[in-house]
Amino acid sequence: MRAFARVVETGSFTKAADSMDLPKASLTRLVQALEARLRVQLLTRTTRKVTVTQDGAIYYERTMALLNELEAIDQGMLHENSKPRGRLRVDVTTLTGSRVLIPALPDFHERYPDVEIALGVSDRSIDLLVDNVDFVLRVGPVQDAGLVARRVGQILFCTCAAPSYIEKHGLPREPRDLDREPHQAVGYFSSRTGRVFPFVFHRGDERLEIEGRRRLDVNDSNAYVAAGLSGLGVVQLAKYAVEDHLARGELVPLFPEWHHNPIPVYLVYSPNRYVSARMRVFIDWVVETLARRGLGPT
Secondary structure (H helix, E strand, O other), X not given: OHHHHHHHHHOOHHHXXXXXXXXXXXXXXXXXXXXXXXXXXXXXXXXXXXXEOHHHHHHXXXXXXXXXXXXXXXXXXXXXXXXXXXXXXXXXXXXXXXXXXXXXXXXXXXXXXOEEEEEEEOOOOOOXXXXXXXXXXXXXXXXXXXXXXXXXXXXXXXXXXOHHHHHHHOOXXXXXXXXXXXXXXXXXXXXXXXOEEOEEEEEOOEEEEEOOOEEEEEOOHHHHHHHHHOOOOEEEEEHHHOHHHHHOOOOEEOOOOOEOOOEEEEEEEOOOXXXXXXXXXXXXXXXXXXXXXXXXXO
């Protein structure tokens, strides 16, 4: 059943086998044996893709309910008062992972020494089912209505530039200056769509979206910070990522009369995912850690 469910979720025998750490041939035999026992075709296979039959879709829905119940039973049989244990697969954004969660992880490991964490750290969008991830930490609105999204924090933004940039190009006086010579902005683009995110500014009821004159766009948060520090242009990014640089004068905040509205942070997971004890304690720890860094929800 688990092998069949992973093929449905990943859309591929190869990906399903990799996620379960099984040879592809072994996983294929498991699914074939299941179909033979049920005397029904669950999957349609072609050279290009695997699709679920109508019977397969019905079986998958019932199977997930049963598998979640089995996992709950397994967790309960590990003794009611036992500490959370097992492996978690989590995906977080680059800055949140490197600047907030990883420095705080010794605290989590001290509390829960039997929980292992596989932490994916990147700015790319992932598919929770295909990548077999327990949950992800996402910044901004969650587009997929089929996922469970719990708001756990918010990110404040800062628009800034390096002293070397200001020395060369002068101090921009208002956001619109970023669209004019001699100023330059560094863009940040989505790894999934390639879209460059505009600079956003608010002042009272006024809202501006500025594209900026750009010679460089990046799609990694650490690279974005490095570009700002190198004087390549004005950047707009999470304030917590540059607090130390601002304090040391390596970056200078701009446009004090304008601000960027806070962006919500969500913990996102599949509604079919059983929320185990190890998952619950890690979620609670993430919420606590964000709040401790001043990133908690208002």
